[in-house]
Amino acid sequence: MPEEIIERIYRIPVPLPGNPLKELNAYLIKGTDRAVLIDTGFRQPACREALFAGLRELGLRRGEVDVLLTHLHSDHSGLAPEAAQDRTIYVSEADRPTLDDLHARQVHWDKLEERFQEEGFPRHLLARMQETNPARSMAPPSGGHYQSLRDGEVLEVGGYRLQCLLMPGHTPGQMCFWMEEQGVMFTGDHVLFDITPNITAWIQMKDALGTYLDSLRKIDAYDVRLALPGHRKTGDFHQRIAQLLEHHHRRLDEALSVVKAHPGRPAYDIAGHMTWKIRANSWQDFPVAQKWFAVGECMSHLDYLTVRGKVQKTVADGKAAYYAV
Ligand SMILES: [Zn+2]
Incomplete structure (x- = not known):
């Protein structure tokens, strides 16, 4: 069931069965000119049903929304091409190759697995991970009209201005979307409240954690009155950053x-x-x-x-x- 958070902005809860994150928050900004869907859920039946039922309830079908992705992870991006169809999928420049270039995606996984092997992760467990990792099996398929977003770029939708803020760390191109006038920040997985965002090693980032901590200090400077996270509930923004x-x-x-x-x-x-x-x-x-x-x-x-x-x-x-x- 979608819930209206502020005028023309809705949260569509998308269940993530069997995943400790439990639920993804997809957000819909519904303008008269166009509608923008922020994040989508895994490419998996339970997510698909919930997302498209939510959209239907808000009077929208597949192909009637642009999709705006906070980052590349497949619990956010998995259904982007299905939701957008011929419309635009926006994502940061840094996260885009892992989504729209299947060769780049494969290279990414190969290099990451090399690193895990070097770090003593047993080979037979790596093979099991290859089969079961939802990041691989529920990622978006090829296709989709992707458009890169740059740090600071502004999107206008439904009478709102969304400023795209690059906050690398959780992924190389994690973005938050800032509505200054309303004091609303879509935080993606950069800041989560009742769960700690996973910060892992990346081939593209020599020091992902250092990068993440810098991005946390950077976003702390914004006067956020309402944070809208990628998973679960919101909370006190600045207190959470300190934690x-x-x-x-x-x-x-x-x-x-x-x-x-x-x-x-x-x-x-x-x-x-x-x-x-x-x-x-x-x-x-x-x-x-x-x-x-x-x-x-x-x-x-x-x-x-x-x-x-x-x-x-x-x-x-x-x-x-x-x-x-
Ligand atoms: Zn994520």
């Missing part, structure tokens, strides 16, 4: 102390010694997808420490090892 900064500094301390206690290990082993909010008896018992996210997050923290000279990374015979400096 997220605090969280990552705590995690950096933890990662560094694990490296000190277990020198010469790859990220897979270091992640196994960190604390996670997962109900499993041991690191061995982690579900493979959770392991993938945990190791990715661990890598982004290790990259941060490496770039700042607190940790040294060596790679020998295709295996990474970390040492405290």
Whole structure:
């Protein structure tokens, strides 16, 4: 059921079955000239049904909306070509290749898996991940009319002005959309409230976590009165940013102390010694997808420490090892 948040702006909840994120928030801005849908859900039946039922209720069908993507992740982008049909799909320049260039997408996955292997992620688990990873299987297919957005660019829809703000970190091209007059910020996955955005390692970003923390400080400067996040509920914007900064500094301390206690290990082993909010008896018992996210997050923290000279990374015979400096 769509819910009107402010005049002409609706939230369409899209369920994400079996996913710890639970729900995606798609937003529709309905003007008389055109309607713009912000984010879509996975390319999967449950998402498809909820999204298009929501749109129908608001008097719109497939092909009657432009789609505006906060970032490339498939829980946001999966249904973009189906929703937009011949209309435009807007996405940041940095996130676009992973969506509209299937070769670039494949190269992205290959390089990322190389890094996971180097970090000690077992080969048979990587193979399982290839089959089950929703980021791959529920991503948008080829096709779709993509248009790149630049930092600072303004889109006008339904009498509102949306300024596109590049906030890299969660993905290389994560964008937030700012309605200055109303004090409303669409935050995508840059700022979430009752869940911590996943910050992983990227081939395109040497220091994804450092980049993310810079983007958090950057967005903190905006006088946001209402934040509209990509998942779940909203909350106190500036307080949440302070919490997220605090969280990552705590995690950096933890990662560094694990490296000190277990020198010469790859990220897979270091992640196994960190604390996670997962109900499993041991690191061995982690579900493979959770392991993938945990190791990715661990890598982004290790990259941060490496770039700042607190940790040294060596790679020998295709295996990474970390040492405290
Ligand atoms: Zn995301």
